[in-house]
Amino acid sequence: METRNGDTIPEVTIQPASGWRLIDLRELTRYRELIYFLSWRDLKVRYKQTLLGVAWAVVQPVMTMVVFSIFFGNLASVPSDGIPYPLFSLAGLLPWQLFENAFRSGSKSLVSNRNMVTKIYFPRVVLPVSSVLSSVADFFVAFPILIAMMIYYGYMPNAYALLLPFYLLLTVITAFGVSLWFSALDVLYRDIGYIIPFISQLWMYLTPIAYGSDLIKNPKWRTVYHLNPMVGVVNGFRRALLGTYAEIPWQSLLFSLLISLAILVTGLVYFRRMERNFADVI
Amino acid sequence: MTSRYSVDVNKIGKRYRIGSMPTMYRTFRETISERIKNFGRANAGTAEANTFWALQDISFKVAEGQAVGIIGRNGAGKSTLLKILSRVTDPTVGRAKIYGRVGSLLEVGTGFHPELTGRENIFLNGAILGMKNNEIAAKLDEIIAFSEVERFIDTPVKRYSSGMYLRLAFAVAAHLEPEVLVVDEVLAVGDAEFQRKCLGKMSDVANAGRTVLFVSHNMSAILRLTSETIVLDKGRLAMQAPTAEAVDYYLSHGFSQGGERVWKAGEVPADAAPFKPLALKIINSQGSVADTVRSTDEFSIDFTYRLDDAITGLRVGFYLISTRGEFVFTSFDVDDPEKFEKFSTRSAGVYRSRCVVPANLLNEGRFVVGVNASTFRIKRYFHDEHALTFNVDGTGAPGTQWAEARTGLVRPKLDWEIEVETCRSGINS
Incomplete structure (x- = not known):
């Protein structure tokens, strides 16, 4: 191989894509700057020419918390695991909104960047990756509010807080896996784009945010309920942060992890399978 | 080891399913009902009848550092070929x-975001085009200078004029330094001066020893920038030859049918509606359709078309272009203000716009007639820069007593006066 400016000149073979393939991680690392720039663009554009700017990342969960506290906490007196309701709901809303923002923007990332997809070659998975990453930033903007609330209510994090990064990772992995499925389906069927807001709303009700998962008593239904990987994630995040764990629930943790990984791996395979047709049908 | 070829294409073919082509996405319901209908039928999805080959059996090689043109009529498969070579889409068969x-x-300008400033878009677009961050940073000043938008570089590009936007976009792209550059019709836009600049930049790239694949309808750009040219016809490779030869082949075989061009239903793009071209003819001084006219006789260019709906402010005109791509003239049927007044709105119907090209105007050679139907600054309904070609025969034209080719596109009969100011030896002796 020759070199120019120290780079080796790559040799590219173009041929019909063969059946099932996994993501080419080496190629993806070569495109890390593109991932960075696209995430940066998403972030920058999201808050350009807005009155409140980044404050939106705080206003949304806080307003939802206020409404939840009034209706579910005060009026309906929904049990909240013995935690003050506003703190309870906010500690569930933050990981949930991270998930929701990530999978909603990830799912439409291909269709909303169709001019790039039809004009330029790059590993297509770059688009959902950077959309999901740009959503993570919002979480960290809102996180200090949650800390302030904890201080106000006198909750001190304990050693369980070390589990938090794991739960965040699990949230991002799940959101990314779902994005892979939905973004590839959205290219083929625009229905997906229309039903995503609806799906995310339903999904929220199926996740213990406004209520505690103890509300579901029947053990059979509890198992079905836990098929939603976000149940384990939101419960885990809340308990790890507020230190209300009795013990680490290895079983439910592992269950969430397995389901998330299953979504991720099938999503990757499906995405790769459909990828070669993206430019022709998008 | 040095690779002799930059591009080596071997029996590439691309098949599209009709219905999923070009950009028809489907709804879930359609797919489900189709699946149910086709249930039990073997291979229903890939039946030959529902597919067509946009490219078939394409093989060619491009030597390292060579600039190669790709020409062909609309729908010949040029863009599909470029998309395969730039890996946007996969071929159905073959390998390259x-x-x-x-x-x-x-x-x-792919990936440009209107809300970002010019400077931000340079970095973003550079990354999309495959440049490294430090590469962009090193060339930033050069890119900004080339784009001529220094003053507005920190303004969101949504406030740019379309010309500024384009200049900035091209400036980024022009500073890419890939070994193989694939270019499709970038020069079709922008003002004349900017186009010259782009062409200059492209020939720099070609001269710097990089391989360029250049698709264009602009024959003079193809002739200027490329040494070899590939002619595509209906998805197949019709010819690969030195550019002058290939362009000549394309212009003389591609579409000319003995002084007349007839548009069939499928040949007119849908966005031309309600304008529909019917036929374009070259008519000689005897009144018959001809492929060759005499330089010393007048002839007319005759264009019939149909309007399915009324159009206000329509002008229909011709370009006369040399086979080297130089424009000889452009003329519209309502150039005369009185005519424009009279035909300010043309209602639905069939029309004929015809103009007479005077005798003793054109030099001998082959010319191309392009047609344009548009409303000024509003809409270009139909445009075909290579609608028809015809020959001009120089017999009897001024100066033909000397058997030499005259340079120049026109060969007017000018009135010369020769005056004898002083005479010593006697001119008439």
Whole structure:
């Protein structure tokens, strides 16, 4: 191989894509700057020419918390695991909104960047990756509010807080896996784009945010309920942060992890399978 | 080891399913009902009848550092070929090897975001086109200078004029340094001065020893920038030859049918509606359709078309272009203000616009007639820069007593006066 400016000149073979393939991680690392720039663009554009700017990342969960506290906490007196309701709901809303923002923007990332997809070659998975990453930033903007609330209510994090990064990772992995499925389906069927807001709303009700998962008593239904990987994630995040764990629930943790990984791996395979047709049908 | 070829294409073919082509996405319901209907039928999805080959059996090689043109009529498969070579879409069969990074200018400004400033878009667009961050930073000043938008570089590009936007976009793309550059019709836009600048930049790239694949309808650009040219016809490779030969072949065989061009239903793009071209003819001084006219006789260019709906402010006109791509003239049927007044709105119906080209105007050679139907600054309904070609025969034209080719596109009969100011030896002796 020759070199120019120290780079080796790559040799590219173009041929019909063969059946099932996994993501080419080496190629993806070569495109890390593109991932960075696209995430940066998403972030920058999201808050350009807005009155409140980044404050939106705080206003949304806080307003939802206020409404939840009034209706579910005060009026309906929904049990909240013995935690003050506003703190309870906010500690569930933050990981949930991270998930929701990530999978909603990830799912439409291909269709909303169709001019790039039809004009330029790059590993297509770059688009959902950077959309999901740009959503993570919002979480960290809102996180200090949650800390302030904890201080106000006198909750001190304990050693369980070390589990938090794991739960965040699990949230991002799940959101990314779902994005892979939905973004590839959205290219083929625009229905997906229309039903995503609806799906995310339903999904929220199926996740213990406004209520505690103890509300579901029947053990059979509890198992079905836990098929939603976000149940384990939101419960885990809340308990790890507020230190209300009795013990680490290895079983439910592992269950969430397995389901998330299953979504991720099938999503990757499906995405790769459909990828070669993206430019022709998008 | 040095690879002799930059691009080596071997029996590439691309098949599209009709219905999923070009950009028809489907709804879930359609797919489900189709699946149910086709249930039990073997291979229903890939039946030959529902597919067509946009490209078939394409093989060619491009030597390292060579600039190669790709020409062909609309729908001949040029864009599909470029998309395969730039890896936007996969071929259905065949394989191609490319040695080196591929940079594509399939469309400048891809990934530009209106809310970001010019400077931000340079970095973003550079990354999309495959440049490294430090590479962009090193060339930033050069890119900004080339774009001529220094003063507005920190303004969101949504406030740019379309010309500024385009200049900035091209500036980024022009500073890519891939080993293989794929260019598609970037020059079709922008003002004349900017086009000259782009062409200059492209020939710099070609002269710097990089391989360029250049798709264009602009024959003079193809002739100027490329040494070899590929002619595509209905998805097949019709010819690969030195550019002058290929362009001549294309212009004389591609579409000319003995002084007359008739548009069939499928040949007119849908966005031309309600304008529909019917026929274009070259009519000689005897009143018959001819492929060759005499330089010393007048002839007319005759264009019939149908309007399915009324159009206000329509002008229909011709370009006369040399086979080297130089424009000889452009003229519209309502150039005369009185005519424009009279035909300010043309209602639905069939029309004929015809103009007479005077005798003793054109030099001998082959010319191309382009047609244009548009409303000024509003809409270009129909445009075909290579609608028809015809020959001009120079017999009897001024100066033909000397058997030499006259340079120049026109060969007017000018009135010369020769005056004898002083005479010593006697001119008439």
